[in-house]
Amino acid sequence: MGFMDFFKRKKNENPDPLSDLTLPNLKQGFFVDYDMKTRCVTQCNYYDWGSDDLTYEWQLTSADETIYLEREPDDEDYWSVSRKISFNSIDNKVTEHILTHQDPPSQIIYNKTTFFLSETGGGRFHKDGKEPGRELVKWDFEDDTGKNFLSIEQWGEKDFEASTGYRVEAYQFTNILPGNMSLNL
Amino acid sequence: MSILRRLFKLGQSEAHNVIDKFEDPIKMTEQGIRDLKNDLQQAMTSLAEVKGIAIRTRKEADNNKKNAADYERKAMLLLQKMQNGDLDSQEAERLATDALSKKESHTAEAVRLSQEAERHEQMAGNLQTNVNKIKATVTTYQNDLITLKARSRTAASTKKINKQIANIDSSGTIAMLEKMKSKVEEDESLAQAYGDIINADKSVDDDINAALNSSNSLSTSQHLMDLKKKMGIS
Numbered sequence: 001m002g003f004m005d006f007f008k009r010k011k012n013e014n015p016d017p018l019s020d021l022t023l024p025n026l027k028q029g030f031f032v033d034y035d036m037k038t039r040c041v042t043q044c045n046y047y048d049w050g051s052d053d054l055t056y057e058w059q060l061t062s063a064d065e066t067i068y069l070e071r072e073p074d075d076e077d078y079w080s081v082s083r084k085i086s087f088n089s090i091d092n093k094v095t096e097h098i099l100t101h102q103d104p105p106s107q108i109i110y111n112k113t114t115f116f117l118s119e120t121g122g123g124r125f126h127k128d129g130k131e132p133g134r135e136l137v138k139w140d141f142e143d144d145t146g147k148n149f150l151s152i153e154q155w156g157e158k159d160f161e162a163s164t165g166y167r168v169e170a171y172q173f174t175n176i177l178p179g180n181m182s183l184n185l
Numbered sequence: 186m187s188i189l190r191r192l193f194k195l196g197q198s199e200a201h202n203v204i205d206k207f208e209d210p211i212k213m214t215e216q217g218i219r220d221l222k223n224d225l226q227q228a229m230t231s232l233a234e235v236k237g238i239a240i241r242t243r244k245e246a247d248n249n250k251k252n253a254a255d256y257e258r259k260a261m262l263l264l265q266k267m268q269n270g271d272l273d274s275q276e277a278e279r280l281a282t283d284a285l286s287k288k289e290s291h292t293a294e295a296v297r298l299s300q301e302a303e304r305h306e307q308m309a310g311n312l313q314t315n316v317n318k319i320k321a322t323v324t325t326y327q328n329d330l331i332t333l334k335a336r337s338r339t340a341a342s343t344k345k346i347n348k349q350i351a352n353i354d355s356s357g358t359i360a361m362l363e364k365m366k367s368k369v370e371e372d373e374s375l376a377q378a379y380g381d382i383i384n385a386d387k388s389v390d391d392d393i394n395a396a397l398n399s400s401n402s403l404s405t406s407q408h409l410m411d412l413k414k415k416m417g418i419s
Contacts (some may be wrong), residue, residue, distance in 0.1 A: 029233075038309070040236075060239075063243035175313055181237075
């Protein structure tokens with residue numbers, strides 16, 4: 001350490017409790033309240049769809065469930081919450097359709113709701129932001145209200161995952177607290 | 186009051202005056218807010234710890250409940266096996282009793298952990314209320330400071346402008362105009378005075394010439410009268 005280093009101000013690593021504790025700034029170990037439950041941020045991931053098109057995802061764990069909060073930056077931020085579902089709980093013709101046509105059918109019925117194919121894309125999933133990421137193909141389906149969605153992700157030839165979710169607003173997430181992953185869960 | 190005491194008081198008041206000059210209220214307030222934010226940060230970290238413990242305890246309680254249910258299911262399976270004749274009744278009952286005993290201990294642990302989780306959750310709720318209060322207070326102070334800083338800047342600018350305007354009135358243009366006015370008046374008086382002196386300095390020759398000029402003008406008048414007579418104009 002040089003003499004002048006002594007006078008240099010130490011970089012403040014603590015977030016400002018008033019301005020930095022926002023939803024897009026959630027980090028691993030942070031806490032946030034949503035839907036009457038306190039949830040701990042256990043993963044901070046992102047999807048890279050190419051051409052600087054990124055989707056951010058936070059895994060939020062409470063005592064009894066795990067949900068995924070997603071931020072899709074566009075002209076404005078679109079927020080959604082999803083929960084993983086068993087891929088087998090979807091119509092089992094879907095797997096067959098994907099394996100035959102490389103794509104799922106344009107409509108899927110799940111829990112008596114019809115979902116329509118709205119978006120499809122391939123990208124890389126970066127768990128906790130780590131490189132190089134894992135390749136995936138994703139199909140998004142929406143119901144007729146556009147508020148609820150169902151997603152299918154293909155990770156390998158026969159490795160599928162599914163989730164359902166709905167749009168949310170940032171204000172629904174409150175009491176963001178900075179935390180330390182080593183202390184939690 | 187003794188002289189020494191008065192001198193001490195004088196020194197004290199001067200020292201306060203000097204410190205007052207050095208003390209910037211905005212910087213002092215900013216430091217105060219920084220200190221409050223540090224306190225808030227620490228309170229939030231403590232709250233995060235309590236919330237973490239609450240979630241972990243609740244999770245452990247749920248796991249114990251699941252384990253209890255699992256042991257009960259195992260005990261039932263053992264009894265079913267005994268019923269079907271697949272397992273010796275004595276052995277089945279011994280194992281089922283053990284399983285039920287484990288079920289009981291897990292149930293008791295689940296109850297204890299649930300109560301503990303409830304206490305932690307309650308504590309987290311109270312702490313959250315306090316943290317929100319501190320947060321609201323610091324936010325209010327910060328907003329007040331922003332407003333006061335803006336007001337202070339406006340006041341400083343207004344003071345500067347008004348001071349400039351005041352300076353122009355007292356010692357600027359008006360004073361120069363007044364000075365110029367008196368100079369002009371002085372010059373005019375001087376010119377008038379010189380004029381008077383010129384009139385006063387007329388020579389005898391000037392008077393004679395003037396008299397002669399007036400006789401010339403009289404003869405001219407006479408000529409005019411003659412002409413009028415000739416023409417028959419009265």
